[in-house]
Amino acid sequence: MFPLRTDDIKTSQLSNGLTVMGLEYHKLPLAHITLMIKRGSERDPQGKEGLADLTAEMVTLGTEGRDSQQLALAMERLGARYSASSGWNASFLEFFGLSEDFSSLMDLMGDMLLRPTFPQKELQQSQQRRISLLIQQRDQAEVIADEIIVQRLLDNTPYAHPTYGTIPSLGGMAADDPSSFYHRYYSPGEAVLLVIGDLTPAKIREEAERLFGGWKAKEKVDRQPPAPTRPSGMKIIAVNRPDLTQSQIRVGLLGITRNDERYLPFQVMNYILGGGGFSSRLMQRIRAEKGYTYGIHSSFQAGRIPGPFIISTFTPTATTIPLLEETVKVMEKFVAEGAQTKELEEAKNFLRGSYPLKLETPGQMAGELLRLKLYDIPFDYLSSYPETVGNVTLDEVNTLAAAYLLPKDLIFVVVGRVEDFLETLRSWGKVELIEYSEMIKDCSPANTSKHASTT
Amino acid sequence: MCVSIAIRLSFAVRCSDARNRTEPSSRNPLTPHADDDILMSVMHTMKLDFQEERLANGLKILTLEDPSHPIVSYQVHYATGSRNEKPGITGISHLFEHMMFRGSKEFGPEEFARTIQANGGTLNAFTTVDNTSYFENLPSDKLELAIRLESERLENLSLNQESLDTEREVVRSERKLRTVNSPFGLLIEQLFAIAFDQHPYQWPVVGWDHDLRRLTLEDCLDYYQRGYAPNNAVVIIVGDFKRTEALTWVKKYYGHLTPQPPLESPLAQERPQRGERRSVFKKVSQLEAFFAGFHCPGIKNPDVFPLLALNHILSGGKSSRFYQRFVKTGKAVDAQVETDPPPFWPMDPGLLQVYAIATPGVPIGDLENEIWGVVEEIQEGKFDEEELAKAKRGLITSFIMGLQSAFFKGLAGGLYTIKAGDYNMANTMLDSYEKITTDDVQRVALRYLSVDNRTVVTLQPITPEENERLEPME
Numbered sequence: 001m002f003p004l005r006t007d008d009i010k011t012s013q014l015s016n017g018l019t020v021m022g023l024e025y026h027k028l029p030l031a032h033i034t035l036m037i038k039r040g041s042e043r044d045p046q047g048k049e050g051l052a053d054l055t056a057e058m059v060t061l062g063t064e065g066r067d068s069q070q071l072a073l074a075m076e077r078l079g080a081r082y083s084a085s086s087g088w089n090a091s092f093l094e095f096f097g098l099s100e101d102f103s104s105l106m107d108l109m110g111d112m113l114l115r116p117t118f119p120q121k122e123l124q125q126s127q128q129r130r131i132s133l134l135i136q137q138r139d140q141a142e143v144i145a146d147e148i149i150v151q152r153l154l155d156n157t158p159y160a161h162p163t164y165g166t167i168p169s170l171g172g173m174a175a176d177d178p179s180s181f182y183h184r185y186y187s188p189g190e191a192v193l194l195v196i197g198d199l200t201p202a203k204i205r206e207e208a209e210r211l212f213g214g215w216k217a218k219e220k221v222d223r224q225p226p227a228p229t230r231p232s233g234m235k236i237i238a239v240n241r242p243d244l245t246q247s248q249i250r251v252g253l254l255g256i257t258r259n260d261e262r263y264l265p266f267q268v269m270n271y272i273l274g275g276g277g278f279s280s281r282l283m284q285r286i287r288a289e290k291g292y293t294y295g296i297h298s299s300f301q302a303g304r305i306p307g308p309f310i311i312s313t314f315t316p317t318a319t320t321i322p323l324l325e326e327t328v329k330v331m332e333k334f335v336a337e338g339a340q341t342k343e344l345e346e347a348k349n350f351l352r353g354s355y356p357l358k359l360e361t362p363g364q365m366a367g368e369l370l371r372l373k374l375y376d377i378p379f380d381y382l383s384s385y386p387e388t389v390g391n392v393t394l395d396e397v398n399t400l401a402a403a404y405l406l407p408k409d410l411i412f413v414v415v416g417r418v419e420d421f422l423e424t425l426r427s428w429g430k431v432e433l434i435e436y437s438e439m440i441k442d443c444s445p446a447n448t449s450k451h452a453s454t455t
Numbered sequence: 456m457c458v459s460i461a462i463r464l465s466f467a468v469r470c471s472d473a474r475n476r477t478e479p480s481s482r483n484p485l486t487p488h489a490d491d492d493i494l495m496s497v498m499h500t501m502k503l504d505f506q507e508e509r510l511a512n513g514l515k516i517l518t519l520e521d522p523s524h525p526i527v528s529y530q531v532h533y534a535t536g537s538r539n540e541k542p543g544i545t546g547i548s549h550l551f552e553h554m555m556f557r558g559s560k561e562f563g564p565e566e567f568a569r570t571i572q573a574n575g576g577t578l579n580a581f582t583t584v585d586n587t588s589y590f591e592n593l594p595s596d597k598l599e600l601a602i603r604l605e606s607e608r609l610e611n612l613s614l615n616q617e618s619l620d621t622e623r624e625v626v627r628s629e630r631k632l633r634t635v636n637s638p639f640g641l642l643i644e645q646l647f648a649i650a651f652d653q654h655p656y657q658w659p660v661v662g663w664d665h666d667l668r669r670l671t672l673e674d675c676l677d678y679y680q681r682g683y684a685p686n687n688a689v690v691i692i693v694g695d696f697k698r699t700e701a702l703t704w705v706k707k708y709y710g711h712l713t714p715q716p717p718l719e720s721p722l723a724q725e726r727p728q729r730g731e732r733r734s735v736f737k738k739v740s741q742l743e744a745f746f747a748g749f750h751c752p753g754i755k756n757p758d759v760f761p762l763l764a765l766n767h768i769l770s771g772g773k774s775s776r777f778y779q780r781f782v783k784t785g786k787a788v789d790a791q792v793e794t795d796p797p798p799f800w801p802m803d804p805g806l807l808q809v810y811a812i813a814t815p816g817v818p819i820g821d822l823e824n825e826i827w828g829v830v831e832e833i834q835e836g837k838f839d840e841e842e843l844a845k846a847k848r849g850l851i852t853s854f855i856m857g858l859q860s861a862f863f864k865g866l867a868g869g870l871y872t873i874k875a876g877d878y879n880m881a882n883t884m885l886d887s888y889e890k891i892t893t894d895d896v897q898r899v900a901l902r903y904l905s906v907d908n909r910t911v912v913t914l915q916p917i918t919p920e921e922n923e924r925l926e927p928m929e
Contacts, residue, residue, distance in 0.1 A: 002524055027523060028501065028855055068783075072774035077845050079852030098852060125785055132788040132814045135741045139638045243739045243922045245929075246631045278556070278568035288565050291621040294629040314632055346573035353575010353594045356526050361859040437919060440741060 002356050006379040009369065010201040014209060016217040017189030021369065022204035023196045025362050031099040031197030032362035033106065035113060036370050037091040038192070039185035041163040042225045042304070048177055050165015052086035052185075054126060055178040059093065059186075060084045061122040064115040068122055074108055086163055089304045090374055091185075096363065099198035103207060110211030113186070118179040130170050138440050141241060141248040141415040142314070148237055148434075149250040149413045153308045157228040187218035192373055196362040227305040230254045232409050234429050238422060239415040241436040247320040247416030251327055253404060255309035258302040258375040264351075264389055265396040266300070271347040272339050272397070273331070273405070274298025274311055279346055281330050282311065292323045304375070309404065320414060320421045331405045338398035352386045501858055503881045505868050508702060513686025513714045516705055517868045517878060519693045521861065527694035528861040529601040530590040531609070532869035534689075535682035537584045537660045538721050538803060546662015547670055547678050549582040550626050554675060555589065556580075557618040560611035564618065567604055574600055582660055585802045586873050587682070592862050595695040599704050606708035609683055614675055623667060627929075630661045635928055639810075642736045642746050642912050649732050650748045650806055650910035654725040664929040684715035691869045694861040725750065725804060732910040737925065740916040742788065743819035747911045748806035751794075751903045754874045759800055760887045761895035762807060762903065766792045767846035768838060768896065769829065776829050781811065786822055788812040796853070797884065798870035806910075807903065819913060833900040836893070843893050850888045 010022045025032075041052040060082065061068040075082050080097030093113065095105050137143045147162055154160045161169070193212065195204045231254065256266055267275070274282040274297050286296045293315045301307030315323045359365050359382075372381055381388075414425070418433065425431045505517040536548050558564040571578045576593035591601040634640035644659050651657035661667075690709070692701050728750055752758050770777040770792045781787035790811040795801065811826055813819045832838070857863050871880040917925075 028858055030855065030859075069774060069779060072772065072778075076772040076774045076849065079845075079848040079850075081856075096856070098855070125783060128785045128814070129782065129788070132742075132785075135815060136638065136788055136812065138741050139739070141636065241919075243919050244636055245927065246628065246636055277572060278565040279572050284565065287625065288621075291624045294625045294632060314628070316628060316631065346569070349575050350572045353597070354572075354577055354592075356524060356594065357577060357592050360524055360526065360861070363859075 002359060003385070004359065004365070004369075004379070004382045006383070009379055010204070012205060014188065014213055016213070016215055017187075018208070018212050018215060019192045019373075020205060020208040021192060021194045021373070022199070022201045023194075023365065023369070024199065024201065025196050025365075026198050029099045029198050030362060031095075031097055031102045031105060031195065031199060032366055033095040033102075033109060033197075034194045034366050034370060035093040035109060036192045036194070036374065037186055038089070038190045038374060040086045040088050040090045041161075042088050042158045043181070043185060044158065044161065044165075047169060048173060049161040049169040050130070050163070051173065051177055051181050052091055053163050053165065054130070054170070054173065055181040056084040056086050056091045056093065057126055058118050058123060058178040059112050059116045059182065061126065062117045062119040063111045064117060065111065067119070071108065071112065074104075078104060080105060087303075088159060088163065088301075088307075090370075092370075094366075102195075102197065102199055102203070106207045106211045113212075114215055116179075116182065118176075118182070120175055123173070123175065123178065127170050127173060130164065131167055134164070134167050134170070141239075141244055144239060144436075144439070145248040145250045145413050145415045146312075148239070149252045149310055149411060150308055152235060152237065152411050152413070153231060153252050153254050154228050155231070157305070158225040159228065159305065187220075188212065188215045189217055189220065192370065194366055194370060194373075196366055224304065227257075228254065230306070230409070231411065234408055235411045236425050236429055236431045237411070237413045237434065238418045238425060238431050239413070239434045239436055239439070240418040241415055242417050242419070244317070244416045246314050246316050247414050247421075248314050249312070249320070249323065250413040251311040251324075252411045252413075253309050253406070253409060254306050255300045255404065256302050256306050257304065258371070259377055260302065262396065262400060263302060265392045265400055266302070267351060268344065268347045268389075268392050269339070269397045269400050269404075270298055270300055270309070271350065272343045273334060273401075276347060276350065279350070281334065282327065285330050286313065286323060286326055290322070290326060292319045292326070296327070317417045317420045320416060321424045324412065324414075328407050328410070331407055334401050335405050338401065339394060341394060344392070344394050344397060348389050348392060351389045355385055501855065503858075503864060503867060503878065505878050506698060507878075510685065510706060510710055512710070512712050513684075514688055514690060514705075514709050514712070515872065516690045516692070516702065517872065518691075518696075518698050518701060519864060519868065520696065520698055521693065522695045524861070525595045525695050526592060526861060527595050527598045527692065527696045528590060528592045528865045529598060529605065530588060530691040530693075530865045530869050531605050532586050532588045532689045532691065532873055533682055534586060534687050534873045535678075535718060536582055536586045537658065537662075538655045539682065539718060540655055540658070540662075542658075543666060544670060544674050544678070545658040545666040546626065546660070547666075547674060548587055548682075549660050549662065550622060550667065550670060551675060551678055551682075552580050552582045552587050552589075553622040553626060554614060554618060555608055555612065557622060558613045559608045560613065561607050562604075567608060570604065571601065576601065583799065584656055584660060584805075586870065588866075588869060590862065590865070598692070598696050598701060602701075602704045602708050606712075609685075609688075609709075610712060612679065612683075614672060614679065616672055619670075619672055619675060623670065626661065627664060627667050630664060630667065631929075634659065634661060638740065639744065639746065639914070641738065641928060642744070642914055643808075645734060645736050646746050646748050646808070646910060646912045647806065649734055649912065650728070650750065651725055653723040654803060655721050655723065656725075656801065656803065656805055681715060681718055685709055685712045686714040687718055689869050689872045691865040693865040693868070721803070728908050728910075730907050734912050735915050736912055737915045737917045737921070739919055739922045740914055742812050742815065742914075743916060744810065744812040744914040745819055745823050745911055746808060746810040746914075747909055748808050749903050749905075749908050749910075750804055751807045753803045753805070754797060754800040754880075755802075755876070757887070758895075758899050758903075759797065761891050761899040762794060763796070763850060764843060764846040764888075764891045765833060765896050765900055765904075766794050766807075767849050768833065768842055771846065771849055776832075777826070780829060781822070781826070785814055786817050786825070788814055790822075790826060798867050798874060798881070800874070802874040823911070823913075830900065830904050833897065834904065836897045838893065838896070840893060843891065843896060847888050847891060851885060854884055854888075
């Protein structure tokens with residue numbers, strides 16, 4: 001099974017345009033099935049944020065022949081797990097069960113995907129459930145910090161909202177919104193079915209034809225949303241929560257797209273700066289040497305558009321400023337002096353050596369294959385990965401660092417007891433101050449029932 | 456670098472409410488025949504066939520060769536966790552886990568991690584109530600490196616005041632993140648502190664803050680001496696490697712270590728609970744919630760299996776009773792029964808937890824009463840064979856899914872050895888699931904989920920202004 005070769009993945013296309021991919025996995029009697037629609041939350045209409053994700057769930061909540069409970073029962077009787085959700089660039093229906101139940105699982109997936117009924121009662125319940133969860137999330141400083149930094153980095157684009165939506169947008173969904181989204185975007189020509197399991201490619205193809213052969217092709221109606229532009233100039237956002245004893249901190253910038261040829265050099269840069277655990281400069285400086293925090297790391301999302309690159313950490317209120325100062329110093333040093341050969345080699349060794357660990361289970365393999373498919377990256381990426389990583393040069397990494405790790409364009413988000421550090425933040429630049437008590441006003445029971453009743 | 460609570464295996468629980476079943480099924484997967492099919496195939500092809508070896512110094516080694524993927528998981532599980540602590544040194548097991556990354560004779564602070572990663576490996580460690588475990592997942596050809604590095608820090612760990620002071624603050628910060636500033640961390644802490652008044656399970660794995668502040672270097676040295684001995688450890692090797700060669704390396708690097716007197720088990724036993732215990736916890740929160748715990752037996756007791764089935768029937772999956780009655784209807788944001796799935800189930804009697812988070816506007820007291828009403832249905836036998844069969848099917852599928860990675864197979868070997876005394880418990884799980892009867896489920900529901908055996912902590916939301924008037928928590 002390793003390395004995966006292009007020939008191992010049996011790809012074909014049904015006459016309606018559905019791409020079918022099958023990969024044999026005979027270690028355990030399992031079947032992992034994913035249906036990916038290459039349309040995601042970037043298609044959420046303005047004011048209807050969260051619609052793509054809600055639509056994915058609604059597909060599992062009622063078909064012409066079965067109501068939501070019958071569907072859940074049918075899946076869970078097989079001991080199977082399932083989920084439906086959307087990311088920025090695609091929506092996913094994912095089933096995982098025993099291979100001997102493959103046909104039954106496919107029956108269920110076909111039923112959900114081709115004959116959903118979008119029952120009103122289910123919609124209302126789902127809206128209420130989602131709103132309640134968002135209210136609960138309002139207690140979590142780390143979620144608030146994550147939401148704000150992504151929003152500010154992707155301001156004025158279709159990506160400037162959480163994929164799960166907001167309390168007002170969820171409350172404001174109209175009865176036919178999910179079904180409109182479904183009819184507009186769920187089309188076989190924009191979909192990929194991937195099956196990994198203890199099955200033959202012939203069986204996979206046969207079942208795909210049986211269940212999805214009758215799925216009618218639709219005309220392509222939409223265009224790609226515009227890409228965001230990189231924000232320039234430093235921004236500081238402070239959320240005041242006096243009850244917190246620790247500050248949640250995010251430092252962000254806008255990175256690259258997934259099919260950017262600098263993707264692997266970018267990964268190497270990230271590893272050296274903050275993605276490499278204890279090997280990273282941030283962890284070494286901020287945790288090991290300074291002891292300011294239990295964890296600091298950087299990570300980036302790369303999709304159809306340049307995604308956020310974010311440093312995430314937390315620290316006791318009193319060390320908020322020293323931690324921010326050190327973080328910026330680490331970045332400045334990276335830009336000024338570049339990475340060292342030893343760091344480059346360690347990062348490359350890690351990425352190469354740990355690659356088989358990331359492709360051990362059917363779920364892991366499915367994730368990687370679908371990402372490649374979604375961003376039009378040929379599957380020989382999988383077998384050439386070690387070599388491609390090996391070819392990354394110090395020069396490429398340092399050029400990236402100089403172009404991206406620019407303290408003057410960073411966005412800082414701090415959620416905590418601001419009276420202890422606001423003055424210093426203000427001495428750095430203009431601070432946008434948000435009172436947590438204002439943020440949670442829309443969370444009161446009166447307000448949420450108002451939101452829900454607008455449906 | 457570590458996890459202070461038990462890592463939870465991804466463990467999908469699937470079951471449903473039999474009363475509402477109307478769907479005709481073309482093929483009923485729940486007939487004995489179908490279940491036998493799965494069971495047979497699982498028993499024959501998925502046995503965790505560990506080879507066991509013990510060195511003269513007491514070190515136990517379990518190996519499982521699987522050349523199908525070019526990786527190897529190397530794990531060292533020490534049979535010491537927060538159950539081996541005492542008041543005054545709570546949290547030392549977990550703090551010590553941190554210290555294990557702070558350098559040894561050969562390596563500087565954090566160089567251990569750096570070396571493993573630079574060789575393409577991933578690594579981590581976790582501490583639970585019963586064990587402290589370290590692991591490296593690496594490319595096949597790097598096994599010797601992991602063996603050498605793990606033995607080196609076992610033998611030559613550098614313990615000094617500076618490292619202790621740094622890690623102490625790191626752990627206190629971790630405690631703030633995971634417990635103090637998390638939505639329900641302090642409630643769950645209070646639940647265990649009230650439910651247990653004798654046994655060490657009463658304190659959190661991360662420890663009390665006042666103990667973390669005062670722990671001394673001497674405490675650490677003493678703990679190291681007692682807990683980190685070859686005869687208190689299990690080495691696990693799973694994946695693409697050659698057994699003979701691997702054993703040579705383990706003997707080479709661990710063979711000379713000296714055994715220590717066996718670690719004593721906690722002397723304190725929890726007394727039976729006679730009557731419900733209730734308390735309130737005030738906190739800034741948007742939602743009301745309650746967390747309840749029922750004393751239940753340790754991993755070696757066969758009642759564990761019907762308790763797992765009971766867990767499925769009540770809250771496993773979207774067709775479960777709790778989901779359909781409370782989440783689906785909008786009364787609760789979440790309502791769950793929670794137990795640590797084997798092999799994480801605690802060694803000594805622990806708590807089966809039941810919790811619910813109310814939807815804004817739903818009084819928490821009403822929700823709690825309704826939840827106990829559903830528990831009573833099981834106690835009265837108002838569920839059927841088919842509902843149980845579904846729970847069993849879910850448990851079996853989860854077990855198979857747990858065998859996907861070398862790492863999780865290794866965890867099963869190590870944790871069953873420490874907690875149940877024998878890795879073979881992993882190989883009897885399917886049989887034990889199969890034998891659960893409806894009578895068993897009803898019996899354990901009556902025996903363990905009784906009002907007298909119950910402890911409840913209710914979250915009472917307060918405003919930030921009210922919060923200012925209360926003493927801060929650490």
